[in-house]
Amino acid sequence: MARATTQAGSTKPGSTRPAGPALDIDALLADPGKRIIVCCGSGGVGKTTTAAALGLRAAESGRRVVVLTIDPALRLAQSLGLTALDNTPRPVSGIDTSAGGSMDAMMLDMKRTFDEVVEQHATPEKAQQILSNPFYVAVSSSFAGTQEYMAMEKLGQLRAQSAADARWDLIVVDTPPSRSALDFLDAPKRLGSFLDGRFIRILMAPAKAGGRAYLKAATATISLAMTVMTRVLGGELLRDVQTFVAALDTMFGGFRERADQTYALLQDDETAFVVVASPDRDALREAAFFVERLATERMPLAGVVVNRVQMVAGALSRGRAEDAADALDAGSAASSASADLLRLHADLATSADRHQGAIARFRTANPGVALTQVPTAARDIHDVEGLRTVGAHLAG
Amino acid sequence: MDPTLSPVADTGPTYGFGVSDFPGAQGVRLHIVTGKGGTGKTTVAAALGIALAGQGRKVLLAEVEDRQGISQTFDVPPLSHTETLIFDDPSGGSLWGMAVEPKSALLEYLHKFYKLGRAGSLLEKIGAIDFATTIAPGLRDVLLIGKVYEAVGRREGRGRHGKTPTYDAVVLDAPPTGRVARFLGVNEEVAEVARMGPIKGQADSITAMLKSRITAVHIVTLLEEMPVQECLDAVHDLTANGLPVGAIIVNQVRDPILEDKDLEALSGGASARLRADVAADLAGAGVPDPKGMTDVLLDEAAAHLERLDLQGEQDQRIQEQGRAVFYLPALADGLEAGGIRVLADELHVQGMV
Numbered sequence: 018m019a020r021a022t023t024q025a026g027s028t029k030p031g032s033t034r035p036a037g038p039a040l041d042i043d044a045l046l047a048d049p050g051k052r053i054i055v056c057c058g059s060g061g062v063g064k065t066t067t068a069a070a071l072g073l074r075a076a077e078s079g080r081r082v083v084v085l086t087i088d089p090a091l092r093l094a095q096s097l098g099l100t101a102l103d104n105t106p107r108p109v110s111g112i113d114t115s116a117g118g119s120m121d122a123m124m125l126d127m128k129r130t131f132d133e134v135v136e137q138h139a140t141p142e143k144a145q146q147i148l149s150n151p152f153y154v155a156v157s158s159s160f161a162g163t164q165e166y167m168a169m170e171k172l173g174q175l176r177a178q179s180a181a182d183a184r185w186d187l188i189v190v191d192t193p194p195s196r197s198a199l200d201f202l203d204a205p206k207r208l209g210s211f212l213d214g215r216f217i218r219i220l221m222a223p224a225k226a227g228g229r230a231y232l233k234a235a236t237a238t239i240s241l242a243m244t245v246m247t248r249v250l251g252g253e254l255l256r257d258v259q260t261f262v263a264a265l266d267t268m269f270g271g272f273r274e275r276a277d278q279t280y281a282l283l284q285d286d287e288t289a290f291v292v293v294a295s296p297d298r299d300a301l302r303e304a305a306f307f308v309e310r311l312a313t314e315r316m317p318l319a320g321v322v323v324n325r326v327q328m329v330a331g332a333l334s335r336g337r338a339e340d341a342a343d344a345l346d347a348g349s350a351a352s353s354a355s356a357d358l359l360r361l362h363a364d365l366a367t368s369a370d371r372h373q374g375a376i377a378r379f380r381t382a383n384p385g386v387a388l389t390q391v392p393t394a395a396r397d398i399h400d401v402e403g404l405r406t407v408g409a410h411l412a413g
Numbered sequence: 414m415d416p417t418l419s420p421v422a423d424t425g426p427t428y429g430f431g432v433s434d435f436p437g438a439q440g441v442r443l444h445i446v447t448g449k450g451g452t453g454k455t456t457v458a459a460a461l462g463i464a465l466a467g468q469g470r471k472v473l474l475a476e477v478e479d480r481q482g483i484s485q486t487f488d489v490p491p492l493s494h495t496e497t498l499i500f501d502d503p504s505g506g507s508l509w510g511m512a513v514e515p516k517s518a519l520l521e522y523l524h525k526f527y528k529l530g531r532a533g534s535l536l537e538k539i540g541a542i543d544f545a546t547t548i549a550p551g552l553r554d555v556l557l558i559g560k561v562y563e564a565v566g567r568r569e570g571r572g573r574h575g576k577t578p579t580y581d582a583v584v585l586d587a588p589p590t591g592r593v594a595r596f597l598g599v600n601e602e603v604a605e606v607a608r609m610g611p612i613k614g615q616a617d618s619i620t621a622m623l624k625s626r627i628t629a630v631h632i633v634t635l636l637e638e639m640p641v642q643e644c645l646d647a648v649h650d651l652t653a654n655g656l657p658v659g660a661i662i663v664n665q666v667r668d669p670i671l672e673d674k675d676l677e678a679l680s681g682g683a684s685a686r687l688r689a690d691v692a693a694d695l696a697g698a699g700v701p702d703p704k705g706m707t708d709v710l711l712d713e714a715a716a717h718l719e720r721l722d723l724q725g726e727q728d729q730r731i732q733e734q735g736r737a738v739f740y741l742p743a744l745a746d747g748l749e750a751g752g753i754r755v756l757a758d759e760l761h762v763q764g765m766v
Contacts, residue, residue, distance in 0.1 A: 060589055061451020061640075088591070090639045216540030242539050248527065248611070295451060297747070299485065331709040333700060341698035348697070352690035354675040358710040359698075361670045361717055367745040395719040397638040 037380040040291075040320030040387035042412045046075040049186070051289050053176065053282070054319070057192040057201065058293035059303040063324040063391075065089045066398055066407060067293045068191040069097060069122070073401065074408035076120035077113045080187045083121040083175060084109075087168055087193045096400045097122040104129045106175075111401040121185070130167040131157040134275075152257040164193040165201035169279040176282060202283075202314065219243075220255075220262050289319035294379075296326050296372035296390075301379045308383055320387030322411060323376060327368040328392045335370065338363040389413055441629045443565050443622070444584045444659070447593040448633030449643040453664045455482035456753060457633045457741065458586040463757035464766040466506035470581035473509045473564055474499070477557040478588060483510045486753065494518070496564070509580075511564075515546035518556040526611070555599045555616050561585055562619045565627070590632065590643040594650040597623055597630070601654075629659025634731070636663060636724035641731060648734060660765055661736055663728070665743040669721060671714060679718060683711045739763045 045051060056068040065086055072084035083106050089099065097109050099122055106121035135153075136144050147153050157163060172190055179185040192201045219242065247255055282288060290311055294304035304321055311318045333341075342359035350356060380388070391410040398407060444461055448454035455476070462474040473496060476483050484491045487499050492510045494517035499508045519542060523533045536542050545552045565583050568576035588596045595602060603616040622628060630651055634644040644661060651658050671679070678687055688707055695703035695710075731738055741759050744752040760766050 059450060061449055091642065216544050219539055242535055242541060245527075245536060246541055254612070299455075299482070300451070302485070329709075330712070331702075331706050333706055333709075337700070341695065341700050344698045345694055350690075350694045350697075352678070352687055352694060354671075354678050354687065355691045355694035355698075357671050357675045358691060358714055359695075362710055362713055364668070364670055364745055365713055371745070371747050395716045396723060399638075 038320075038385060038387040039413060040322065040389040042071070042074070042389060042408075043078070045289060045319050046071065046078060046080065046187075050287060052179070052187055053172070053288040054187065054189045055172075055192065055283070055288065055290050056190065056293055057290060057307060059300050062293050062295045062300050064293045065093060065191045066404070067291065067322055067324065067391075067411070068189050069093065070404045070407035070411060071291070072120055072122070072187075072189040073109075073112065073404045074412065075187050075189070076109075076118040077116060077405075077408075079116035079118040081119045081183075081185045082187045082189060083123065083179070083185045084189045084191070085123055085125060085168070085171060085175065086191045087125050087164065089124065089191075090399070093399050094124065096404075099124050104171075109401070125164070125168055125171055127164050127167040128158045130171050131163065134170060147261065150257060150261045152254075152261040156261075165203075166276075168193055168201065169283075170275065173275065173279050173282065202310065217262050220259050283316050284314065286317060289317055291319050292321045294321060294323050296323050296375050298375055301375055305379060305383055308386055318386065320389065321379075321383075322389055322391065323372075324391045325393040326372050326376075326390045327365060328390075329362070329366050329369045331362075333359075333362060333366070335363045335366040338366060440626055441659070442578070442580075442582050443561070443628045444582060445587045445593075445597070445628065445630040446584065446633060446662075447587045447590050447630060447647060448662075448664075449591070449635075449640040450589045452633045452635050452640050454589070454633040455480075455486060455586050456748060456756065457631075457662050457664060458584050459483065459486045460741070460753055460756035460760055461631075461766065462508050462584045463754065464760040465582045465584070466500070466502045466508040467504055467757065467761065468766060469502070469504040469506045471507050471509070471579070473511060473580045473583045474586070475511045475513055475561055475564065475583060476586040477513045477561070478586075479512065479514070481512060482586060483512065486748070494521075494560075506581075513557050513560045515553050515556045516542055518560040519545055522556065522559065522615075552603070552612065554596050555603055555612060555619065558596070558599055558619055558623075559615060562622055565622065587630075590647040593630070593647060594654055594656075597651070597656055598654050599623075624655050624657065626657065628657055630656055631659040631662055633662045633664050635665050636727040636731075638723075638727065641727045645730065645734065648736070658736065661731055661734065661738045662760075662765075663731065663738060663740045666740045667717075667720065667724065667743050671717065675714075676718065679711070679714050682715075687711075737765075739765050 045054070054068075054071060056064050056071070058064050065088070068084055068086065069089075072082045076082045084097070086094070086097075086099070089097070094100075098107055104123065104126040106123040109120045109122050112118075112120050132148060135147050139147060168190065172188065175185070175188050179188065243255075292304045292307050292311075294300040301323075308318060308321070338359045342356040342363070345356040345359070376388070376390070380386075389411055391407060394403075394406075396403075398404060444458075444465075446454050446458035446461065448457070458476075459474060462472050465472045474483055476492075481491050483489075483499075487510070489497075489499060489510070492512040494512065494514045496509045496511045499510045501507045520533050520537075523536075533542075546556065547553065561583060564580060565578075567579040569579050570577050587593050599616045600620040603612055632644045632647050634640045648658050648661075678684075683691075688711065691710065692703045692707040695706055700706055739760060740763070741756050744755065746752060
């Protein structure tokens with residue numbers, strides 16, 4: 018596995034961080050061989066912010082970057098100049114371009130992307146049939162895996178475009194807020210194998226044979242299955258599905274093939290995965306699942322970013338701060354605020370200890386995985402300046 | 414359709430409720446808990462389940478996203494589609510857990526309504542089950558929530574009083590706010606693909622229950638901008654879809670720690686006098702490097718004040734909704750060491766349960 022950006026055994030001086038390899042973000046962003054960075058992780062851990070901050074830092078160090086976001090928070094989107102969900106990369110303003118870099122950003126329009134795939138791969142007549150089919154309309158706008166599938170489709174398109182016109186040399190992708198972080202790896206295959214699978218061929222049989230003739234042509238098994246499905250699903254739905262499938266007939270190989278291509282792209286050394294987490298048990302467990310899964314799929318992990326970590330300065334432990342506060346309460350203090358300030362510090366130190374404990378357990382269970390921490394910010398991040406600060410923290 | 418499922422009335426704004434004031438405390442049997450990812454909705458759903466079980470009720474806690482959040486929260490073996498006892502409460506109540514699984518739900522449904530033993534496995538073999546549970550839009554959600562619908566409506570016993578509901582309450586750890594309106598809007602979703610037929614009928618019954626007064630959708634948030642925005646969006650979307658919004662539960666609220674007099678002293682930056690006094694106090698209490706530590710403490714206090722300000726702004730936005738709001742404390746030690754019981758007690762003390 019590629020862990021080129023790892024600095025073995027480094028820790029920051031004076032920090033209480035557990036020993037383990039540090040994720041060197043600047044080395045990752047500076048590597049011209051890396052052309053795709055995929056940010057993944059469970060919901061609410063700051064994936065989009067991390068993707069945007071990585072993109073900005075790369076752009077300001079000279080890379081020509083496009084950031085593909087899936088579902089950004091409104092104000093973050095506005096700060097990136099993303100006012101419309103229109104599938105078009107647009108330049109982000111307020112970027113320092115003195116190093117020769119640039120930054121574009123775009124928001125995924127899942128239905129538009131799906132429509133484009135159909136238009137590209139079917140004859141105009143067939144495409145029209147597909148696009149107006151009620152079942153297609155439902156699948157393309159609401160199938161639980163469509164967003165994941167289309168995010169990967171869009172990634173493939175951007176990669177092809179960057180190879181053709183050299184407008185970008187780095188693509189940073191944010192992944193959809195899935196049920197599980199693993200969904201976006203599974204969904205494309207699931208849709209691909211469904212569209213190429215046995216069930217489709219069974220559904221196709223009647224359409225190909227024409228009308229009800231399938232009852233004679235099909236085997237007993239298939240006709241029983243069709244009877245059952247008609248009872249359960251209702252005849253109308255089944256007919257829509259059949260029409261949809263018949264119209265898609267010409268593109269079948271295409272779906273599986275494209276899913277396979279994207280998969281190969283994700284395994285390539287030009288790709289780096291950054292797994293994003295927050296310092297709590299559930300998010301780190303999800304991160305560990307993801308790290309394992311990437312290894313199984315032979316996909317290159319750069320490392321893990323832990324956001325929102327409580328950090329404390331100074332060498333005063335929780336216990337000593339509480340003892341000092343109690344001593345001040347018992348005696349006569351010059352300022353009544355002193356004891357409360359110490360108690361605040363004790364509270365922050367407790368959270369910091371818990372966060373470092375969770376990270377240390379992750380480290381122990383995942384030795385050799387490079388990791389970087391971003392301190393918790395008092396305010397939400399929704400401007401370029403805020404992203405720049407996050408980028409600096411990411412780089413350590 | 415169950416005749417007791419009358420549409421929910423608009424209860425209007427509520428402030429300062431006691432145990433019986435909270436709208437929905439009376440008669441709600443299905444508590445749906447949602448929230449932005451990372452706000453702790455699974456934890457809150459579990460705390461709500463514990464609080465209800467602590468009142469002598471038989472409670473089912475259900476999850477639908479295949480994440481095994483319940484088993485991790487209670488540190489019990491992974492849950493399956495089968496309802497499993499998590500604990501018996503001394504009050505006579507009990508908490509049961511279930512991880513609803515779409516494939517099992519579909520096979521169960523086919524068996525129950527169509528007596529399809531062999532045909533079920535046939536459908537599985539040709540990939541139709543996979544199609545229904547993963548590809549076909551909306552069907553997956555109908556199946557997941559259909560199982561919850563079945564558990565809420567299930568009745569048993571042949572006593573003098575006839576059959577009684579199996580569960581006094583069902584708590585659903587629902588998908589996050591971004592997907593919840595679609596998840597609960599099974600009717601609209603299904604209408605896209607099935608305009609009539611048995612699936613449409615099932616979706617209609619489920620929708621009737623979800624829109625009735627036995628259901629309440631609670632939204633978990635943090636006092637941060639994005640979670641609050643998603644919370645307000647969810648209130649709007651759910652209301653627009655005729656779904657009964659219950660309480661807003663604010664999670665991980667930080668204890669102010671600093672008292673008003675401290676805030677006054679600190680506002681607008683610490684004075685040289687305060688700085689000197691604190692340094693002297695730290696030195697007196699034996700803290701090493703008192704000057705350096707004073708800088709650290711005052712920086713921490715400034716960041717803390719900023720965070721309290723932000724919390725205040727966000728709390729204001731939530732209060733403006735005029736809905737029942739409950740506050741759960743940030744636990745410095747996390748959920749270990751019985752933290753979830755602390756949250757359950759809070760929900761009881763504040764009158765949600």
